[in-house]
Amino acid sequence: MTVLIDEPMWPAHGTIWGHLVSDDSLEELHAFARRFGLPPRSFDLDHYDVPVDKHAALIAAGALPVTYRELVTRLRDSGLRVRGRDRPAH
Numbered sequence: 382m383t384v385l386i387d388e389p390m391w392p393a394h395g396t397i398w399g400h401l402v403s404d405d406s407l408e409e410l411h412a413f414a415r416r417f418g419l420p421p422r423s424f425d426l427d428h429y430d431v432p433v434d435k436h437a438a439l440i441a442a443g444a445l446p447v448t449y450r451e452l453v454t455r456l457r458d459s460g461l462r463v464r465g466r467d468r469p470a471h
Contacts, residue, residue: 384413386444387452389433399436401429401444404455417442426463427456 389399401419403410407427414429417439423430431439440446447455456462 383455384410384444385447385452385455386431386436386439387447387449389431389436390449391430397433398430399433400449400452401431401439402427402452402456403461404459407461413442413444427461 383404384401385404386401387399389397391398401410401414403413410429411424414424417435419429419431419435453462
């Protein structure tokens with residue numbers, strides 16, 4: 382069971398964002414997010430969007446820093462990845 386976090390590099394809404402995922406279960410991911418105050422609205426089907434100002438604290442709390450590529454690979458291999466083409470239209 383591992384919660385993974387990538388380096389924030391996605392600009393939006395006046396900050397830079399990264400991703401928080403679990404390579405085990407969504408339950409693990411949601412529990413970790415709740416413990417550290419991530420709002421439910423930041424969940425996007427298979428990951429939480431995380432602002433740069435929370436990045437270091439989440440690593441200190443136990444999230445494993447990985448590259449974006451490793452994050453996607455491990456999420457895909459876990460069976461939890463929701464591909465772009467499988468996402469509902471906005």
